[in-house]
Amino acid sequence: MDFVALVSGGKDSIYSILEACRLGHQLVACVHLGRPTAVEEESYMYQTAASEALQVLVEECLQVPLILYPRQGRSVHTSLTYSQQDASDEVEDLYHALQMAVERFPTVSAVCSGAILSTYQRVRIEHVVCGRLGLQSLSFLWRLADQKQIMLRMIQDDQIHAVLVRVAAPPGLVPHRHLNKTLHELQPLFWKLHQQYQMHVCGEGGEYESLVLDCPLYHKKLVLDDVEIRAAEDGTGELLIRACHAEDKNGGRSFVYTQPKVTPISTLHPVPSLHRSTAPLHLGFLPHVCISNGGLWHVSEIMSPSPGVLDATLQQVEEFEANQAVYEMLEIFSLLKRVLHKHGCTAQDVVMVHLYLSRMSHFVLINQHYQEFFGTMLPPSRSCVAVGVLPGGRRVSMDCVVQHASGASLRIDPSQLDDAANLDRAVVAALTNKTSKLREVLHVQSRSHWAPVCVGPYSQVNTIRSVLHFVAGQIGLVPATMTLVSESWSLQLKQAWKNLARVLDALDATSLDHLMSGLVYCSSKAIQLSDPDTLIQLESICMEQLQSNGGVLSGAIDSINNNHQEVDPYDGYEDEETMREMTNTSSVVVDDRPGAKFLPLLVVSVPELPVGALAEVEVMALSRGYASTIDLENHVFKRTLAPSDSTVNKAYPDLGWDTGYLFVPEKSTQTDPRLEVKMICRTADMGAISSAIVTASMIDDEILDINATNLFGRMLEMLKRKSERGISFDVEGMMNIRVYYSSKYMDSTLVRSAFSFAMGSLLNNFPAVTFIPVDNIHLLDWTIGGPETSARSIVAMQANSVDTVKMETSRWLRMGR
Template identity: 35%
Template sequence: MKVVALISGGKDSFYSLCKCIAYGHEVVALANLFPEDSTVQDADSYMYQTVGHEIVQAYARALLLPVFRRPTKGKAVLTTLGYSRQPYDEVEDLYQLLLQVKQEMPQVEAVCTGAILSDYQRNRVEHVCCRLQLTSIAYLWKRNQKQLLQEMLQAGIDAIVVKVATMGLYPRKHLGKHLIELAPLLIELESNYGSHVCGEGGEFESLVLDCPLFYYRLVVDEAETIVVSDDRFAPIGYLRIKKYHLEEKSLHVNRMHWIKTLVPIKSMPAQTKQRETGRKKVSQNDISLMYLCKSRWCTSKTSNISYFLCCSRAASTTEDKKNVSEEMKNILDDLEQSLKECSLTRKDIFYCQLYLSDMSDFVSVNKVYASYFGTEEPPARACVEVSLCYHQLVVLEAFARKGPRKVLHVQSISEWAPPCIGPYSQAHCFQHVVYISGILALHPPTVTIVPGLNIEQETMLCIENVNHTMEALPCGWEDILFIYCYITQPQDAQRVATLLYNTYGKQFGLCIVPVRNLPRNGCVELQLICVSSNDSTGNSSQYDARPICSKQVVQGEFPMLVADDNKNICSLSEDNFQVKWQMCISGSIIVLHATWKQVPLLDSFKKQIKAIFHQWISLCEKRLDRVGAHVAWNPIVCKSWLPKDLFYENNNYSLQEITEEILVKVLSNEHSMNRTPVFIIPLEEDEQVRTCHLQLILQLDEKVNTSRL
């Protein structure tokens, strides 16, 4: 991409510029904001470094690039973590600056910054980029600062300290010193006082005199030390550059090629084979037998979570097939109406699951979806292609709740983890629960899926991306409650499961579902539910369900029910004919999951489902015996992934009605206060791999005050 680099004169912005070139981007211009009052050196800005601003113009000659500059008053009108357009805010000065760049250089596609740790600054840069349809690049984001500083120095970034404001750094002693001299002291201060090695807490600011990209190095001829505060413990001061000049460097090399040898980049995994992508498309003869939702719209509501399920309208003939954009708009219109009926808004939705009948419709669906949710903290999301009815193009699940939450929504390209490449957030956290979006095996700096990876490599890259994402969330590996794993090759299920269990242990539930296709032609997608023992928002409210249980993950199996030649139902005890179940409880959430081999007959399917539900209820009563009399088990949704063969024997209406009927009978007691939506999804299994999945998600709601487990 063609990139404009936001520079302040500091080390971070210039090293980020070097990273851009190392990853193959072309930096075509520089941009800078400086104090409106030229006599001001250290403006009171939440966003921009201004110390040394008088030297910034020289960087244009040093790099042989044009520089765009604009004055700013350096005042923040809105100081919350999130940002919305505010007149006279210093962020609007950045918008006007980049707007000017786009008008004069319309080829510019992206903006690179030196953001490392500040969500406040990153959110505002991303907000401006969204408004101008630019990509935000922040290759230093979430980097280990000690490693990053060493990397900068080794790459040839020569910078001096021009401001200090922390314990252990003194204006008269350390201003003007080169970073390579102060690096040991900065590392020592981190160890002693917890300060940031790269100055991300405002401990110091720097000014770059030379870097590998410069054709001319800067030489400071005269500078003045200004002491702002002579505090005994944490004095504050800055360096005012009075005179400087440029010296031409004698090195004559292709700097764009040279920088790639100096600046390390995050390498891609080695390719091992021709990559298989996606699933075979189904024939039209098969499609007529596939899933058709009994009703277009279903809802359920617990004490603080509402669930919505909507399918696109079914047409009677293929000629009546609707435009996918129109269908998505209809779904979202219905969603809006249902939200109002539940006294909710679209901002209360924290997770969505999109099912498409054809992944080639993804761009069209995404455009309508984005216009509905906007770019400010949209819900977490996963998207898969499955076998919907031929006349149905889209199915949407949405989970909503009121109350405070924290949202992880990083749109900048970095080496940390994949950015949000669409209208979704990486995660939504409310009280003790964290919903993490579906994560693909994207190579973060290039936001691409590496061709030629085998299933183990792609899964491990997925896991690495999940781990980096969780580092920015109030949860860890031990807090994983359930993992949904979508794969495009059913025969890979066991290998993927082994990698997940080897990485995270076995104290979590796992559902591996084969689908037809994934975004970006991925082969693996991981979506997680985590429940932390700590309040992730730090701000409980009337909408929060009190954690009732500590984390418990129980797994087991029991004989499967099958039909003999005379259609008599019997149980089999062989290993290959076992129902494997998982019960995952944490806080106030229960996820019950069962898998078994395909049962083609309706009678045996009905008895199998009933047996599983009764087994689950028995387990729940046993596990929750201390609080069972005081707890309502409110089901949120029941899902079943079934091989298509089962749909040939029985139409979907029967399968859905059977499941709903059994659920009503099993849960229609003092424990449940809710009717459960049932969602049945057909799977295109290989002939040798035919697995049924049944899942029930419930919330525990206290009727009276109870003691915790």
């Protein structure tokens, strides 16, 4: 991609350009926002020290055009999110400067910046670059490594020669002693200040600013001819550059551009107009909603009341199918909007979405309407797969998790609390809560080495009450290039776990140790779950990744360990590679973590995954701080059902989650096969949060008719089983159940009616329910020493129970006080 770079002349912006060029992107121009013309005040966004040298640095050393834009605005809106378009804010200067660059260089499709850990800067750059200009944000230093390792890469591996031009960390950094000194000279001092005062080695806390005099990208090196040190009374200081020039280098430029590697980006294609019937749509029901304590609720599966028929005749089947899928998606949004409004919520309150399509080819067209409904600012997390045949020939199904008042609490400035009388009480409570946050969103849109950019308008993670992480599905994309790591399903699965571990690590060093449950989607075309060797390999990969935390050293980038204390992640060695070599350890450290052994982890195969991926991992996790203070209870139960087992007393519940199908009583059968029902359950904090997976597998080789009502009854009864400590899954507080059924053995209408009867007979409170047809099912159970290759799983239930009031109260008692 052709890109422009936001440059200050410092090490971060220059090194980020170097990383972008290494990946085949082409630098077209640089943009710099200079000092404000009217007001001299510190900027939260831009480095202006040594800006007088920028023209020589860019035009003669880098030899690309420079756009100098004088900054007019100030740091007005300083909350973590930014959505305003206030002309007095310095972010608007960035928008106008980049708009000018795009007009001047029309081939530009990306903007490169040097943020390492600053969410404040990244969010604002992404707001302008992605949200308003429609460009790709490149931020290849974002959570690249811990700051010590980044510094070593810059000054040793890549020969970045830079000097300090501003210091603001007295008494550690002194103007007359340290300004105009190189990073290489000051490296030992940075290490010492980091150990004594926790100073950011790379200056991320504003401790210093730098100017790059030479690097492999430069055609010429920058020479400072005349400088003056200006020191302030508060101990800060700046290097004023009175004269400088560009000088030829011995051997010239050492960096050679590679052929630009163009990575396909999902583009938004115009949707053909839909000519619908003018007959009004009569909706006889709304999807069932299960509301738990604290305003967290789950919406059952939503499908269009009818597939709908377009009046216009479309010549190509694919185009017809895609338009029908869009039609159904719009009807689903209409239903969801009514449900949200009924309960006092909006689309901004949705925190997690599961989207099931009949074909993945419908994704691009549907995505446009999805973006219009949920917006691009702080959207919900999402998992999307293609499951093939949906009930009644439908093409789209969706369920979602909602937290009441969370959307407004994210977007309202706390200063507006003076007008609390006009705000929802739940919003006021969220904004005044000092011990936890109702909702937090991790939404990184910049391409980096950290983790993949979300393929669509959704966030990597949505966190509820500083405890519960709803994580978007992760596939095997290489973050920097957004291409699949390999055509091998095993390498893609490993990369998916690694991406997941990196995402969790950004959440205050949360790791794979803190998972409550997980789901692995596999492509039916590439992964045969019926093959014993494939199962053994798949289980081995998942266990290895869980025990090694995906190969990610948890807390290293933020320099924290499980006790939230400063640590040296490499035990005194220079970097991770040296530590591995000197201590004779492998690149993947596998330890004995009993939590992985009992994790409820289900594997299902489906026809298609996003961007042609062969594996996807989706999890629900606890925050590290909360998980480290509570007990996790794990238990496994099994039961064999014989044909003579009694049947469930069928009582049809008065629910509205059906989708227009007739729920006919199931015919009794005398040929019911022997089945094994198994449950793996994880309970946190004495039942505040519970996750369970229950599967039913056929023991007999012969395929016989199945009494689905009786089967579902036994599976629901299994949820009530208590552990040795008397702890069980909170069935009555159950928020949702997702039923994955093999379309080879079970009919979609039969599954819904049978489950409905079983629920009506055994439960007092009905959870939200979603039914997902899949090709194959397998429960990863490491408690038996290896995969069960003989049994054929035909159905699985993934159940979650969450009591947010109990959860937050416990967190307050253990941490908040």
